[in-house]
Amino acid sequence: MTSLTSRLKGRSELGVALLLGAAGGLVLWDAVGLVTPYSKSDPVGPKTVPYIVAGLLLVCAVMLAINVLRGGHGETEGGEDVDLSHPADxxxxxxxxxxxxxxxxxxxxxxxxxxxxxxxxxxxxxxxxxxxxxxxxxxxxxxxxxxxxxxxxxxxxxxxxxxxxxx
Amino acid sequence: MDVFSSLMDGFATALTPMNFLYAVIGVVLGTAVGVLPGLGPAMTVALLLPVTYVLEPTSAFIMFAGIYYGGMYGGSTTSILLNTPGESSSVVTAIEGNKMAKAGRAAQALATAAIGSFVAGTIGTALLAVCAPIVVKFAVSLGSPSYFAIMVLALLAVTAVLGSSRLRGFASLGLGLAIGLVGMDSVTGQARLTFGQPLLSDGLDIVVVAVAIFAVGEALWVAAHLRRTPLHIIPVGQPWMGKEDWKRSWKPWLRGTVLGFPFGALPAGGAEIPTFLSYVTEKRLTKHPEEFGKGAIEGVAGPEAANNAAAAGTLTPMLALGLPTNATAAVMLAAFTSYGIQPGPQLFESEGPLVWALIASLFIGNFLLLVINLPLAPLWAKLLQLPRPYLYAGILFFATLGAYSVNLQAFDLVILLVLGALGFMMRRFGLPVLPLILGVILGPRVEGQLRKTLQLSAGDPAGLWSEPIAVGIYVIVAIILAWPLLLKAWRRSRPQAEPAFAGMPATSEADPDRTDAGGANPHPFDDRDLDTTRNTAAGRQERP
Amino acid sequence: MSIIVGYLPSPEGTAALEAAITQARKDAKLLVVINSSRGDALVDKRYAENEEIAGIEERLKKEGIEHLVQQPVRGNDAASEVLQAAEQHRADLIVIGLRRRTPVGKLIMGSTAQQILLEAGCPVLAVKAAHQS
Known part of the structure; x- marks a missing residue:
C-alpha cells in the first residue's frame, strides 16, 4: 500500500494517461453504437477509423502510464515569457x-x-x-x-x- | 513561361490598392506579434480566422502571408536584443546575435538579419514558385492510395520526428483525430461523438479548435508561469551595415538559403535543423573563427537566411499537396477549409489565381518587411514595455470574440474553454500541440481518402498498396517508425561512435520516451555551443 | 531612523539620489535606496541594471554612508514599495524625484509621487531634475 501511494506521489501525469484512456473509451463506446449499413460503395464504413483512433488512444494511455510509473515525464513547454522556476500560479x-x-x-x-x-x-x-x-x-x-x-x-x-x- | 505569366497575373492581383493594404497590415501585425512575448504567427493567424467570413480569400491569404513572414522577422529582433528566442527557429540567431548586440553592434546584427531574411525569403519564394507546380504535376497523377499514404506519412513524420517524446506525440495525435471525428459522418450521415447534442453535429469548428489550443491554452499557460524579473533590452538605433559587414554576410545568406529551403519543404523538416546546420557551416568556413562565440556576423547572417528560406519551403507542400508541416501552415490550411477551398494538388488548377496572388504577395511582403522594418526597429523594441496584463487579457479577449463570432452562440465559448484547458494541460505535461492540430485538420481527409481507396478496390485492402509511390512511402513510414530501434542497434555495433549531430531529431535518444526535463530546453540540440542561449538575465533577485 | 529614496535610472531619479546623499551625509543615517519594478512587462527601463546598482553601492561605500540598496519585484507599484520600506525602517525622510505630468495623464496613469506625498507618515522631500541650460 505504502509503496503504491509513494509511487503515485508527484505523478500527476498519470492524470493525462487517465484522460487519454477516457477519451479512447469514449470513442470506442460511440463507435460501437454506430450502425454499418451494408454498402458496396463504402466498404470501410463509419466505424473503422473511430476504432483505429480509439485503439491509438488506449495504447497511448497504457504506455504513458507505464512510462510515468517508470519515472519518465514530459518536458514542460518553455517560452519567451515563461519562467518555469516557480510552480503554476x-x-x-x-x-x-x-x-x-x-x-x-x-x-x-x-x-x-x-x-x-x-x-x-x-x-x-x-x-x-x-x-x-x-x-x-x-x-x-x-x-x-x-x-x-x-x-x-x-x-x-x-x-x-x-x-x-x-x- | 507558364509560371512566369501566372506569377505576373498574381502580382497584378496582389498589387491592387486593397490587397496591398492587407499586405502592409499583415507585415506590420506579423512583426509586432513576432516581437511581443507570448504571441506567435500561428496564434495570430488563428485569432484572425474570423475575418475569413467577410474578407475575400485572396485578401485574407495575402494578409496571412504577411503575418507569417513578419513573425519570422520579429522573432529575430527579440533574440538579438533580448536573448530570448521566441520561436525555436530563432534560437541559433540569439547565440551570435545577442553577443553582437552586447558588443555594441546591435545595428549591424539587426541589419544582417533583416537583409539576409529578405534575400533568403525572395530566393525561397522564387524556388517555391518554380517547385510547387512541378510537385503538383507529379501529385495530380497520384491516385487515392498514394495520397492516403502521403497524408499518413505527414501525420507520422510530424508526430514521430518533432518533439522530444514520440509517445506523447502520438497521444496528442490521437486526441486530435478524436476531435476531428466529432460530427456527421460524411458518407452515411450518422452522428459520431455528438452525444445527442445537435450543436455538435456539424463538427467542432476548426476556428474554435485552433483559437482554443493556440491562444487560450497559451495565454493560460503563460499566466501560470509569468516571468517576474524584468529583462534588459539593448538600446538600438537605426540598423545599418558597413562595407566589411556586407562582405562577410552575403555568402552566409546564400548558403543559409540553400540549407533552409529543402528542410522546410520536408514534412517535419522544420527550421531548427537548417538554422543549426547553417551555424555549424559558417563556423567552419569563417575567416574569423576567433569571433565565434563573441558575436560573429556570419553566425547571424546564415541562420537567419536559413530560417526564412525554410519558411518559404514550408509553403511548398502546403500549397502543392495540402500538407502543412508547421503550426502556422496548419492554421492557414484551416483558413482554406473555412472558405470551402479544398487544399491539395487540385488547388493550383481550381484556385490558380488565388495561389499565384498568394505567392506574389510573399515577394511583396518580403520587400515590405525590409523597407518598413529597418527604420522601425527602435519602435519595435519599445513594444516590449507593454504591460503583460494587457497583452494576455487582450489575447483572451480577441480569442473569445473570434470564437463567438463564428456562430454567435455561447456554446462555442464553452468548447473554447474546455479545449483551452486541454491546451494548458498539454503544455504542462509536454504533449506537443502540432500533432493535435494536424490530426484535427488532416484526420477527416485521411479518412476520406481511405474510404475512397477501398471503394475503388471493392473492399480489398491490397488496394492500399496498389500504386508504386504508395509502397515507397510506406517504406519511409516504416523507417521513421523503426528509427529509434535502428539507431539503438547501430549504436550497439559501434559503442563509442558519436552520432553525426548530437540529438538531431531528439527522438534518437536511446529511450525516446524518457525525457528527463532537467533544463527546460525548448530546442532539440544538445551541442555545447548552444549553452549560451540559456537565459542569463534570469538570476536577478531582490537584493538584501 | 533612516532616509528612503525612490530611485529610477532617469534625471529625476539621479536628482533624488543626490539630494538623499546630501541629507544622509549631514545626518549620518541609514540610506535605503529603492529601485522597484512591478515586473509586469518583459522589459522595464525603470529597473536599473546590475552595473548601475553596483556603481551606486560603491559610491555610497566611498562616501561612508550606511546603506541598503533594494530592487524588489513583487508586483507592487513603486509608491507602495517606497511606503512599505519607509514603515519598515521607520524613516524620518522620504526623497523622491518629480516630473511633469498633465492632469489627464495623471488620471490615466496615476501618480507615484502624489500617492507617496499623500500617504507617507513622515516628511517627503520632492526634487526636480537638474536643469541643463
Missing part, C-alpha cells in the same frame, strides 16, 4: 478562468459590450494590474470598438443585450 489562472466563465454566462443576456468589458477588466485584474480607472477605460473602449468594428467592418452583429436600443 493558480492565483492568476483561476480568476482568469473565472473572468472567462463570467463572460460565457452573461454574453447572451447582457450583450458583448458589457460581457467583453467584464472579461477584459477581470483578466487584467487577475493578471495583476491595479490601475482600476485606466483598465476600466481601456476595457469599455475595446468592447465598444470591437462591437462597432464587427458590425460596420465585418457585418457581424454581436449581441447588444441589455444595451439594446442604446448602441
Amino acid at each position: 493558480w492565483k492568476t489562472v483561476l480568476p482568469l478562468a473565472g473572468a472567462f466563465i463570467a463572460n460565457v454566462l452573461i454574453i447572451d443576456w447582457a450583450g458583448w459590450v458589457i460581457s467583453g468589458t467584464v472579461l477584459f477588466w477581470g483578466s487584467v485584474w487577475a493578471l495583476g494590474s491595479r490601475h482600476y480607472v485606466r483598465d476600466g477605460l481601456i476595457s469599455v473602449s475595446l468592447s465598444l470598438l470591437t462591437f462597432y468594428g464587427f458590425y460596420l467592418g465585418l457585418g457581424i452583429s454581436l449581441p447588444a443585450g441589455l444595451l439594446e436600443g442604446i448602441l
Whole structure:
C-alpha cells in the first residue's frame, strides 16, 4: 500500500494517461453504437477509423502510464515569457478562468459590450494590474470598438443585450 | 513561361490598392506579434480566422502571408536584443546575435538579419514558385492510395520526428483525430461523438479548435508561469551595415538559403535543423573563427537566411499537396477549409489565381518587411514595455470574440474553454500541440481518402498498396517508425561512435520516451555551443 | 531612523539620489535606496541594471554612508514599495524625484509621487531634475 501511494506521489501525469484512456473509451463506446449499413460503395464504413483512433488512444494511455510509473515525464513547454522556476500560479489562472466563465454566462443576456468589458477588466485584474480607472477605460473602449468594428467592418452583429436600443 | 505569366497575373492581383493594404497590415501585425512575448504567427493567424467570413480569400491569404513572414522577422529582433528566442527557429540567431548586440553592434546584427531574411525569403519564394507546380504535376497523377499514404506519412513524420517524446506525440495525435471525428459522418450521415447534442453535429469548428489550443491554452499557460524579473533590452538605433559587414554576410545568406529551403519543404523538416546546420557551416568556413562565440556576423547572417528560406519551403507542400508541416501552415490550411477551398494538388488548377496572388504577395511582403522594418526597429523594441496584463487579457479577449463570432452562440465559448484547458494541460505535461492540430485538420481527409481507396478496390485492402509511390512511402513510414530501434542497434555495433549531430531529431535518444526535463530546453540540440542561449538575465533577485 | 529614496535610472531619479546623499551625509543615517519594478512587462527601463546598482553601492561605500540598496519585484507599484520600506525602517525622510505630468495623464496613469506625498507618515522631500541650460 505504502509503496503504491509513494509511487503515485508527484505523478500527476498519470492524470493525462487517465484522460487519454477516457477519451479512447469514449470513442470506442460511440463507435460501437454506430450502425454499418451494408454498402458496396463504402466498404470501410463509419466505424473503422473511430476504432483505429480509439485503439491509438488506449495504447497511448497504457504506455504513458507505464512510462510515468517508470519515472519518465514530459518536458514542460518553455517560452519567451515563461519562467518555469516557480510552480503554476493558480492565483492568476483561476480568476482568469473565472473572468472567462463570467463572460460565457452573461454574453447572451447582457450583450458583448458589457460581457467583453467584464472579461477584459477581470483578466487584467487577475493578471495583476491595479490601475482600476485606466483598465476600466481601456476595457469599455475595446468592447465598444470591437462591437462597432464587427458590425460596420465585418457585418457581424454581436449581441447588444441589455444595451439594446442604446448602441 | 507558364509560371512566369501566372506569377505576373498574381502580382497584378496582389498589387491592387486593397490587397496591398492587407499586405502592409499583415507585415506590420506579423512583426509586432513576432516581437511581443507570448504571441506567435500561428496564434495570430488563428485569432484572425474570423475575418475569413467577410474578407475575400485572396485578401485574407495575402494578409496571412504577411503575418507569417513578419513573425519570422520579429522573432529575430527579440533574440538579438533580448536573448530570448521566441520561436525555436530563432534560437541559433540569439547565440551570435545577442553577443553582437552586447558588443555594441546591435545595428549591424539587426541589419544582417533583416537583409539576409529578405534575400533568403525572395530566393525561397522564387524556388517555391518554380517547385510547387512541378510537385503538383507529379501529385495530380497520384491516385487515392498514394495520397492516403502521403497524408499518413505527414501525420507520422510530424508526430514521430518533432518533439522530444514520440509517445506523447502520438497521444496528442490521437486526441486530435478524436476531435476531428466529432460530427456527421460524411458518407452515411450518422452522428459520431455528438452525444445527442445537435450543436455538435456539424463538427467542432476548426476556428474554435485552433483559437482554443493556440491562444487560450497559451495565454493560460503563460499566466501560470509569468516571468517576474524584468529583462534588459539593448538600446538600438537605426540598423545599418558597413562595407566589411556586407562582405562577410552575403555568402552566409546564400548558403543559409540553400540549407533552409529543402528542410522546410520536408514534412517535419522544420527550421531548427537548417538554422543549426547553417551555424555549424559558417563556423567552419569563417575567416574569423576567433569571433565565434563573441558575436560573429556570419553566425547571424546564415541562420537567419536559413530560417526564412525554410519558411518559404514550408509553403511548398502546403500549397502543392495540402500538407502543412508547421503550426502556422496548419492554421492557414484551416483558413482554406473555412472558405470551402479544398487544399491539395487540385488547388493550383481550381484556385490558380488565388495561389499565384498568394505567392506574389510573399515577394511583396518580403520587400515590405525590409523597407518598413529597418527604420522601425527602435519602435519595435519599445513594444516590449507593454504591460503583460494587457497583452494576455487582450489575447483572451480577441480569442473569445473570434470564437463567438463564428456562430454567435455561447456554446462555442464553452468548447473554447474546455479545449483551452486541454491546451494548458498539454503544455504542462509536454504533449506537443502540432500533432493535435494536424490530426484535427488532416484526420477527416485521411479518412476520406481511405474510404475512397477501398471503394475503388471493392473492399480489398491490397488496394492500399496498389500504386508504386504508395509502397515507397510506406517504406519511409516504416523507417521513421523503426528509427529509434535502428539507431539503438547501430549504436550497439559501434559503442563509442558519436552520432553525426548530437540529438538531431531528439527522438534518437536511446529511450525516446524518457525525457528527463532537467533544463527546460525548448530546442532539440544538445551541442555545447548552444549553452549560451540559456537565459542569463534570469538570476536577478531582490537584493538584501 | 533612516532616509528612503525612490530611485529610477532617469534625471529625476539621479536628482533624488543626490539630494538623499546630501541629507544622509549631514545626518549620518541609514540610506535605503529603492529601485522597484512591478515586473509586469518583459522589459522595464525603470529597473536599473546590475552595473548601475553596483556603481551606486560603491559610491555610497566611498562616501561612508550606511546603506541598503533594494530592487524588489513583487508586483507592487513603486509608491507602495517606497511606503512599505519607509514603515519598515521607520524613516524620518522620504526623497523622491518629480516630473511633469498633465492632469489627464495623471488620471490615466496615476501618480507615484502624489500617492507617496499623500500617504507617507513622515516628511517627503520632492526634487526636480537638474536643469541643463
